[in-house]
Amino acid sequence: MPRTVVRGIRSFPLEAPVVRFLVVPQWQGSPATRAMLLVDGATAIAGDLPRAATTVLDVPVEAGESLGTGVRRLSSLLRTRELVAEAMTADTVVIGGDCSVTAAALAALPGGTDDLAVVWCDAHADMNTPESSPSGAFSGMALRAVLGEGEPQLALSPGVPRDRVITVGMRNLDDEEVAQVDGLTSLSVSDLDSADAVADAVAATGARRVWVHIDVDVLDPAELSGVSEAAPFGLTTSALSTAIRRLRDRVPLAGATISGFAPRTPADAVDDLGALLRLVGAVA
Template identity: 50%
Template sequence: MPARFVVVPVWQGAGSARAMSHADGAAAIQGDLPASATIIVDVPVEAGEALDTGVRRYSSLRRVRERTEAALAGVDELAITIGGDCAATVAAVAHASRSGAGPLAVLWLDAHPDLHTPETSPSGNFGGMVLRAISGEGAPGLALDADERIEPGRIVLGGARSIDDEERRFIDEHGIAALTVSELGDPDTVIAALEAVGASRVFVHVDLDVLDPSALAGLSYPLPFGIDTPELVALLRAVVARFPLAGAAIAGFAPGSPAAAGDDLPAILRIVGALSSAPQAAG
């Protein structure tokens, strides 16, 4: 069954000077997706207010989640969510969690683990809290409910190269598998980690900053020593060949200009292709 693409040009979860470029990145990717298989989520123009939650731009982020969930509710095929920043992934994981049977694991490929809460975040930017919200902790309306959340023991991190003390504490406390960039280069190691958490189906999140900056220029948080594009594509193909893919998200494209976006799109479309070639997970 072919994939459906849900484009969510959210930028309010990011905190860099290029935050609004995430909306441009989502639009650039959208331009190369089949229009008949693409749904576009209307993201608020305004930044939004924190409303005493400790999350910057909370009001807009909550509306984005509600609108993304409404868009996904009508999707029976494999849903591949295209951000925007990582905030787009919350509703995507909730949809995957509700839409199938069997233990769901999350493979989080990102230069950052995004495991802060509003109380521990040094910035208040939701982009650094997304995976913690997926595990069920965080601001009301953003953190997943008990029947949707992914237990920390079913999370596999890959490629994180910037981990804060609170994030390290959470990883260690819950025994979360945290694979290095070198380990991502061996798909068998990643598959073994997913098997070890008891996954029967997998949601894959790709923040493009898991890539080395030499592979992609349009990154708002570039960190050296990331994975290269061919290795990432090979890893994704191996994972979706081994496990039913319950859903996927690609986030973090922040091009500096339309011309720069065009230079980066071939690499991103290879990642899209690796994910969209997967068969749909059984419901």
């Protein structure tokens, strides 16, 4: 039996293969007034990851400038994007930070995105552009950037086609976003009553690999409290982790993101780590 190292409440086999974890404590894409709590959230998760397989990026601490665009803090976002590109490898689980770190990860994904489907688990649509965004925060534009639209310096080129994007648990949309979700496959919270719903949707795209993006606000607030903008009637940790495991049985995972954890106190972080590490286990 392989020896194990225990950190916090999860143990990792030392001799078992493990994916690489890339911790990106970016806060500049968030619209929240206490956005820097995302740095604390990323740090808390990193403390329970295997050290030998974990890289923590030294992202900018300053807010940054918009550089004449409609994206707040763009200069810092671009610097973090460069750091992610330098560090990105295959089979990486990215730990945010705000949810826009996925756009940077996919832009640097080894092998590109031509054969990729994206499963976007998020309570919010993230489908604004600089012109439609009420906040100017890039996290609210992140999925639109994955599609190759919005601010050219941040959007994927080429973007992932709409028919290869599956949203999960989306329930809070700005008025300008409602029409923009056309062409995406949308799975509601109740759709995940079927454990195979996500796997079936991805298989139907014909994609050979899949990236799973999880903003933890997709979970019900009763499951996890450490988010900037809680949305009621969300997923259970069990339903989401089971769906991801079923997906991985059928389609190879190119990588994943877990983002949006913003605990208000260290005690809150400890309370939420059980749910978070179940999600880490599902993607890793």
